Structures are given as C-alpha cells and as structure tokens.
Amino acid sequence: xxxxxxxxxxxxxxxxxxxxxxxxxxxxxxxxxxxxxxxxxxxxxxxxxxxxxxxxxxxxxxxxxxxxxxxxxxxxxxxxxxxxxxxxxxxxxxxxxxxxxxxxxxxxxxxxxxxxxxxxxxxxxxxxxxxxxxxxxxxxxxxxxxxxxxxxxxxxxxxxxxxxxxxxxxxxxxxxxxxxxxxxxxxxxxxxxxxxxxxxxxxxxxxxxxxxxxxxxxxxxxxxxxxxxxxxxxxxxxxxxxxxxxxxxxxxxxxxxxxxxxxxxxxxxxxxxxxxxxxxxxxxxxxxxxxxxxxxxxxxx
Amino acid sequence: xxxxxxxxxxxxxxxxxxxxxxxxxxxxxxxxxxxxxxxxxxxxxxxxxxxxxxxxxxxxxxxxxxxxxxxxxxxxxxxxxxxxxxxxxxxxxxxxxxxxxxxxxxxxxxxxxxxxxxxxxxxxxxxxxxxxxxxxxxxxxxxxxxxxxxxxxxxxxxxxxxxxxxxxxxxxxxxxxxxxxxxxxxxxxxxxxxxxxxxxxxxxxxxxxxxxxxxxxxxxxxxxxxxxxxxxxxxxxxxxxxxxxxxxxxxxxxxxxxxxxxxxxxxxxxxxxxxxxxxxxxxxxxxxxxxxxxxxxxxxx
Numbered sequence: 259x260x261x262x263x264x265x266x267x268x269x270x271x272x273x274x275x276x277x278x279x280x281x282x283x284x285x286x287x288x289x290x291x292x293x294x295x296x297x298x299x300x301x302x303x304x305x306x307x308x309x310x311x312x313x314x315x316x317x318x319x320x321x322x323x324x325x326x327x328x329x330x331x332x333x334x335x336x337x338x339x340x341x342x343x344x345x346x347x348x349x350x351x352x353x354x355x356x357x358x359x360x361x362x363x364x365x366x367x368x369x370x371x372x373x374x375x376x377x378x379x380x381x382x383x384x385x386x387x388x389x390x391x392x393x394x395x396x397x398x399x400x401x402x403x404x405x406x407x408x409x410x411x412x413x414x415x416x417x418x419x420x421x422x423x424x425x426x427x428x429x430x431x432x433x434x435x436x437x438x439x440x441x442x443x444x445x446x447x448x449x450x451x452x453x454x455x456x457x458x459x460x461x462x463x464x465x466x467x468x469x470x471x472x473x474x475x476x477x478x479x480x481x482x483x484x485x486x487x488x489x490x491x492x493x494x495x496x497x498x499x500x501x502x503x504x505x506x507x508x509x510x511x512x513x514x515x516x517x518x519x520x521x522x523x524x525x526x527x528x529x530x531x532x533x534x535x536x537x538x539x540x541x542x543x544x545x546x547x548x549x550x551x552x553x554x555x556x557x558x559x
Numbered sequence: 560x561x562x563x564x565x566x567x568x569x570x571x572x573x574x575x576x577x578x579x580x581x582x583x584x585x586x587x588x589x590x591x592x593x594x595x596x597x598x599x600x601x602x603x604x605x606x607x608x609x610x611x612x613x614x615x616x617x618x619x620x621x622x623x624x625x626x627x628x629x630x631x632x633x634x635x636x637x638x639x640x641x642x643x644x645x646x647x648x649x650x651x652x653x654x655x656x657x658x659x660x661x662x663x664x665x666x667x668x669x670x671x672x673x674x675x676x677x678x679x680x681x682x683x684x685x686x687x688x689x690x691x692x693x694x695x696x697x698x699x700x701x702x703x704x705x706x707x708x709x710x711x712x713x714x715x716x717x718x719x720x721x722x723x724x725x726x727x728x729x730x731x732x733x734x735x736x737x738x739x740x741x742x743x744x745x746x747x748x749x750x751x752x753x754x755x756x757x758x759x760x761x762x763x764x765x766x767x768x769x770x771x772x773x774x775x776x777x778x779x780x781x782x783x784x785x786x787x788x789x790x791x792x793x794x795x796x797x798x799x800x801x802x803x804x805x806x807x808x809x810x811x812x813x814x815x816x817x818x819x820x821x822x823x824x825x826x827x828x829x830x831x832x833x834x835x836x837x838x839x840x841x842x843x844x845x846x847x848x849x850x851x852x853x854x855x856x857x858x859x860x
Contacts, residue, residue, distance in 0.1 A: 397791040417789050446788050459780045460789045464797040467768055470829040472852035478825050479760045485858050487747050488718050488761045490698040494859055495796040496765040501856050504849035508842050511833075519837050522830065524779050528771040529827050532812075536820050541809050548805035551773035555802050557787050558795055 281306040283339035285332065285354060287320040289399060290371050291345035292408025295325045300410060301440050308335045319405045336361045341433070344370040349509035352381045359387040367430045369394055373457060374513040375421045375450040383425075392434045393421040395453065396443060397461070403503035414442030421450045458517035463525060465499045465507055466518070472500035582607040584640035586633065586655060588621040590700060591672050592646035593709025596626045601711060602741050609636045620706045637662045642734070645671040650810035653682045660688040668731045670695055674758060675814040676722045676751040684726075693735040694722040696754065697744060698762070704804035715743030722751045759818035764826060766800050766808055767819070773801030 282304040284291045291309075298304040309326030311317045317329045336342055336358055344355050351372045358368050359382065368391045372378060379393050398416040400407060418438045423431045435445055448456070475497070479485050485493075511518050535543040583605040585592045592610075599605040610627030612618045618630045637643055637659055645656050652673045659669050660683065669692045673679060676694050683689055699717040701708060719739045724732045736746055749757070776798070780786050786794075812819050836844040 397789055399791065399793065416791055419789070444788070456780070456782075456785045456789055459776050460786055460794045461791065463775065464772065464793045466830070466833050467772055468797055469849050469852040470826060470833060471765065471768055472855040473829045473832075473848065474764065474822060474826040475760050476851065476854055477829070478822055479757070481757075482858055484757045485761055487745070488698055488720070488757055489859060490700065490717055490762065492700065492765045492800050493761045495799055496769055497855055497859060498796055499793050500852040501859075502849075504846045504853070507849060508845045511837060511845060512840065512842055515837050515840070519834065521775060521779050522834050522837070525771060525775040526827060526830050526834070528774045528778070529767070529823065529830070531774075532767050532771060533820065533823050533827070536812060536816050536823070539813065539816070541813055544809045544812060545805045547774065548770050548803075548808060550777065551770040551801040552803075552805070553777055554773040554798055557783055558790060558798060558802075 280304055280340035281308060281338055283308040283310060283330075283335040283342045284326065285310040285335070285342060285344045285358070286346035287311055287316065287325055287405050287408070288345065289403050289407040290396070291343065292320065292323070292325045292405045293398075293410075293412035294343055294345065294371070294396075296408055296410050297413060297441050298437075303437055303440060304341075306338075308338055310335045316405060323405055323408070325405055325408055332357065333361060336366075339366065341367045341369065341437075344368070344372075347506050347509045348372045348374050348378070348513050352378055355382065355391070356385065359385050359391060362387055362390050364390060364427075366390060367392060367433055369434055371396055373461065373510045375419070375453045375457075377513045379422055379425075379450040388425055389427045390430055392423070392426045392430055393450065394434060394438070395419040395421070395457070396438065396441075398443075401499050401501040403506060411442075413438070416443055417446050418443040419446045419448060419453050421448060421453050423447055454514050455517050458514055458521045462510060462514055462518050463521045465502055466511070466522060467525065468497055468499035469502075472497050581605055581641035582609060582639055584609040584611060584631075584636040584643045585627065586611040586636070586643065586645045586659070587647035588612055588617065588626055588706050588709075589646065590704050590708040591697070592644065593621065593624070593626045593706045594699075594711075594713035595644055595646065595672070595697075597709055597711050598714060598742050599738075604738055604741060605642075607639075609639055611636045617706060624706055624709070626706055626709055633658065634662060637667075640667065642668045642670065642738075645669065645673075648807050648810045649673040649675050649679070649814050653679055656683065656692070657686065660686050660692060663688055663691050665691060665728075667691060668693065668734055670735055672697055674762065674811045676720070676754045676758075678814045680723055680726075680751040689726055690728040691731060693724070693727045693731055694751065695735060695739070696720040696722075696758070697739065697742075702800050702802040704807060712743075714739070717744055718747050719744040720747050720749060720754050722749060722754050724748060755815050756818050759815055759822045763811060763815055763819050764822045766803060767812070767823060768826065769798055769800035770803075773798050 282298050284295050287309040295307050307326045309320045309329045310332050320326050342358050351370055375393050382388055382391055396413050396418040398413045531547055583599050585596050588610040596608050608627045610621045610630045611633050621627050643659050652671055680694050683692055697714050697719045699714045832848055
C-alpha cells in the first residue's frame with residue numbers, strides 16, 4: 259500500500275495514525291471528502307492523497323483546488339491506499355463500499371462517513387472483510403456541496419459517531435479513532451440502529467423543517483424583494499439548510515425513512531399545538547409551549 | 560428637553576440628527592433598547608441617555624452595564640428627552656406609547672421599535688400628537704433578552720421598516736431616518752398592514768418553527784445527552800431561536816395572529832408534502848420539493 263515513491267512526512271509526534279505517513283484514497287471528494295482530504299494534509303496524518311471522482315469535471319476541479327495529489331480510478335486508488343475513505347451519497351455507499359471491500363487486504367482500512375448507518379452495516383454484516391471496515395459519521399456539514407465546499411479545519415469540536423466497533427479489528431478502530439481525535443472530534447459509540455434514530459432527531463428533521471420553511475415562504479411571499487430586503491438573522495439561520503443538496507439528502511431521508519417519519523409526525527403535531535393556541539387566543543398555552551421549548555438552553559449553549 | 564447641564568458632544572459631522580447632541584429616553588432597556596442606547600453613544604448621536612425601567616433589579620443592571628447615564632420614572636424621562644424610544648413587549652407598547660404621547664410637545668419625537676405595527680398604528684391614528692410619532696421596526700434581534708443581551712453595532716447591515724411616514728411630521732421622519740442610516744440600516748417603507756404580513760413570513764414563522772422543533776426533539780429524544788453530544792451546526796442554527804423570550808414573542812404572535820396562522824397553515828401543509836413523499840417512497844417528489852426549496856439561494860446569499 260505505502261507508495262515507495264512518496265516520502266514519509268513529518269508526522270505529528272502525538273499521533274502517527276498511519277504509521278508515519280501513508281496514502282489515503284478518498285472516494286467522493288466533495289464537502290466531506292474534500293474537507294477530510296485537507297485535514298489529512300493539514301494534520302500531517304497522510305503524506306499522499308488519492309481522489310476518486312465520478313465526473314470528469316470534478317477530477318479537474320479537485321486537482322486545481324489541491325484537495326488531492328492525484329486522481330485515479332477506484333480500483334487503482336484502492337490498491338495504492340492504506341486507508342480508503344468513502345464520502346458519497348448514502349444510496350451509492352452500500353454498493354461502492356462492497357466493491358472496495360472485495361479488493362482490500364487485511365492491512366488496509368475502509369471507513370465511511372455517511373449520515374445513515376443501519377442499511378450499510380446490515381449490508382456489510384457478512385462480508386469477508388467486515389473486520390477491515392469501520393462505520394463512522396463525523397457530525398459536521400454545511401449547506402454547500404461539491405469540492406468547492408471543502409474547508410480547512412472542518413471537523414474540529416464536533417462529534418463523530420463510530421458504530422459497531424466490536425465488528426471491526428481493534429487495530430483498525432484505533433487508527434480511525436486516532437485520526438478523528440487528531441481532527442479535534444469527540445467520539446461517541448453506538449449501534450447502527452440507535453445512530454439512525456438519534457440522527458433523525460438532531461440532524462435530519464432540521465433539514466426537513468428548513469426545506470419546508472423555504473417552500474412556505476416562497477409560496478406565501480410573492481414579493482421576493484420583500485424577503486430579500488427584510489430578512490434578518492433569524493430567518494437566515496432557520497432557512498440556511500434549505501440550500502442543501504437534494505442529491506445528498508434524498509437518499510438519507512429514504513434510508514432513514516421510518517425514523518424521519520416518526521419525528522416528522524411529532525413535529526407536525528407540535529406545530530398544531532401552536533396553531534391551536536393561536537386559534538383559541540390562549541396566551542397561557544402559547545407561553546407554556548415556548549417555555550418548554552426554552553429548555554433547549556440546558557442542552558445547547 | 561435639552562438638559563442644560565449636559566455638554567454637547569462631538570457629533571458626527573455627517574449627521575447631527577438631534578441637532579448637535581440631544582437627550583434620548585429609552586423606555587425598556589433590554590436587547591433592542593439597550594443596543595440602541597449603546598449605538599446612540601457610539602455614533603455620537605445623543606449626548607445623554609435616560610433609561611426607563613419597570614423592575615428595580617433592571618435599574619441597577621442598566622447603570623452597572625453603562626447602557627444609560629441615568630434612570631428616571633417615565634414622566635420625568637419624557638420631559639427631559641428630545642427623542643423617546645419605546646422598546647418594550649408589543650402588548651404594553653400601545654398603552655405606554657399613548658401615555659408618552661399625552662406628554663410630548665411638538666418639538667419632541669416618539670419612536671417605537673416593535674415587531675408588529677398594525678395594532679399600534681391603529682390605536683394612535685387619532686391621537687392629537689400622532690404627527691410626533693414615527694412607527695419603526697429595526698429588523699435585528701438575537702435569541703437573548705434583557706439588558707445583558709445588549710450589544711454594540713447591533714443594527715448594522717439590517718433593514719429598518721418605517722410605517723405610515725405620511726402620518727408623521729416630515730422633520731420627525733427625517734431625524735429618525737438619519738439615526739437609523741447612521742446605525743448602518745437600510746430603510747424600507749410600507750403601510751402597517753403590509754409590514755405585519757411580511758414580518759409573519761420572514762420573522763415570526765421562523766420563531767414558531769424553531770420553538771416547535773425544540774419541543775419535538777425534547778419530546779422524542781429522551782436521552783438529552785445524545786442531543787448534547789451529537790448536535791452539530793445544522794441543529795443549532797435551526798433551533799437557536801427556540802431560546803427566545805416568551806414574554807416578548809407571545810404578544811407578537813397574538814397581535815399578528817391572523818397572518819401568523821395563515822403562514823403556519825401553509826407551513827404545516829408544506830411539511831405534509833414531505834411526509835407524503837416519504838410515506839409513498841416517492842423520491843422524485845422528494846427531490847422536487849427540495850429543488851424548489853433550493854430557490855431560496857436566489858434570495859438569501
């Protein structure tokens with residue numbers, strides 16, 4: 259795996275997760291993959307980054323943006339890499355990760371960064387190389403997508419979920435833990451099913467409410483100039499996620515359908531309580547609903 | 560009005576809105592009033608700031624925080640001020656503004672900063688001093704409240720709506736326009752009814768969705784540690800407004816009830832479309848809904 263042509267770089271003394279400079283293949287060099295690529299170099303975790311891109315235009319772009327050192331087809335990239343990082347829409351992740359795992363030796367590590375974990379973990383359950391796979395979800399993102407959306411120091415201060423660590427080789431898990439910790443993330447462990455439930459609450463529903471809020475305002479406010487002129491920080495922060503990429507989010511919502519529907523039903527019923535309080539001009543109930551919502555202060559600083 | 564004991568300060572040469580250093584009384588020295596007080600001094604628009612506070616504890620606080628030069632009862636403050644700025648919850652604004660307008664001469668200016676405009680403008684319609692009143696809504700705020708929430712340079716870059724300017728003396732309007740422009744705001748003119756409709760779309764609904772989202776997550780997620788550990792930037796930005804003060808927002812929702820209900824009904828119906836797409840596993844419809852929401856990019860950069 260280690261490319262002999264590549265000089266080992268000055269690896270952080272605190273942690274040499276790839277044994278002193280290795281090659282990382284990044285499958286899908288977009289918001290997450292591109293930011294991960296930048297972090298691998300910034301933190302001197304990897305000495306060589308190989309990008310795997312679907313589209314011809316993206317290949318050019320990721321080289322221009324210096325996110326990767328070279329772009330290769332999937333199979334060649336996998337052969338050259340110590341660690342393969344999969345960061346593509348979750349509907350493609352299952353097939354592509356299986357393809358990768360058919361190719362890897364027991365010295366290589368495969369990691370995915372998808373926002374859903376149950377379908378993938380279930381599909382890989384009985385794969386011969388299951389132990390070389392580590393299921394992760396670094397809980398960071400923005401509303402932007404593609405290689406231009408990649409940023410330095412992206413993951414710092416956020417949580418990274420690792421699922422079913424007992425099904426992976428402990429040395430592979432240790433390497434992945436060291437990488438994420440070096441990026442400044444704190445690690446949270448849970449099974450894939452629990453991950454998907456929690457992700458529906460703390461991430462997926464926020465995106466649906468934001469998409470729906472944008473549609474509401476676009477439907478009601480025919481004078482777009484008024485939105486443009488009047489919108490303040492509150493509107494911008496609640497509607498920000500509505501700019502997110504459907505190609506990324508549709509597969510997430512579909513794979514996590516049951517959990518998302520469950521929390522969406524609850525959300526509609528919570529909105530109906532506000533509606534009822536307003537219809538009945540019941541200011542006490544309105545206050546009660548808002549005071550309950552204020553409890554979120556305890557949790558989110 | 561002008562306090563003879565107060566030295567005229569070095570007023571910005573570009574604009575002396577109060578004729579070269581005047582006294583401003585701020586009724587309600589919280590998030591908006593306190594930030595306005597700071598801006599009056601920072602921009603050298605006023606040389607003396609008088610605070611009017613309801614609660615004894617707030618009186619101490621606004622002096623400690625140096626938001627105002629002195630605290631006086633309403634009547635004394637009004638007598639001493641060139642301009643009286645009302646920034647209290649909108650249910651009290653009607654009565655208190657009427658009280659103030661019963662006291663003012665035709666040299667003084669009364670301005671309010673409330674988030675609803677129709678009820679207030681209607682109530683003041685036939686007041687003898689209507690011409691001395693300018694109805695405004697500086698569209699800035701945060702989820703925090705009280706004097707501690709006041710910040711420097713608060714209003715810069717945001718819109719300020721001025722309603723029914725034709726009902727105010729043009730010299731009073733000019734002074735108020737100059738003040739807000741000096742604070743870095745751009746001015747938007749509309750009638751009070753149109754203001755309340757637009758405010759429901761671009762501000763009030765965002766607060767309701769955020770309160771309801773917090774309630775949804777608090778209801779569904781019994782493991783608060785999971786929210787605390789996993790929540791990323793997306794969740795935080797959509798739920799941020801749920802920390803807002805019910806004492807400020809309940810009166811806004813109640814005064815703007817019909818518009819808020821109208822947009823809330825639309826929002827529930829937009830959420831139901833996502834629900835239906837998921838229930839039917841209709842990924843094309845899901846994509847269509849998100850692609851439509853993406854149009855908000857055109858409006859909000």
